[in-house]
Amino acid sequence: MLGKLFKFLFILAVMGFIGLVGFAYIAPKLGIDFAPDTQEIRLPVTLQGQ
Known part of the structure; x- marks a missing residue:
């Protein structure tokens, strides 16, 4: 049971990372500027002289 939970969370994290990277590449083409x-x-x- 606990193994399935960790597997689900890992898959969710990987999918989230892929989605974030995909959004970073596609967003400028959609007119979204990150700059x-x-x-x-x-x-x-004021610097102290000699």
Whole structure:
């Protein structure tokens, strides 16, 4: 009984991984973009001289 549960959970994890990888490859073709919004950030830095 416990062996069947572990086998089911393993198969479920493998199918989930395959689905996640498949979605990562197919999503850009569907118009879904995973890239974050970029913006430039400038911060002044004061260094102590000699």
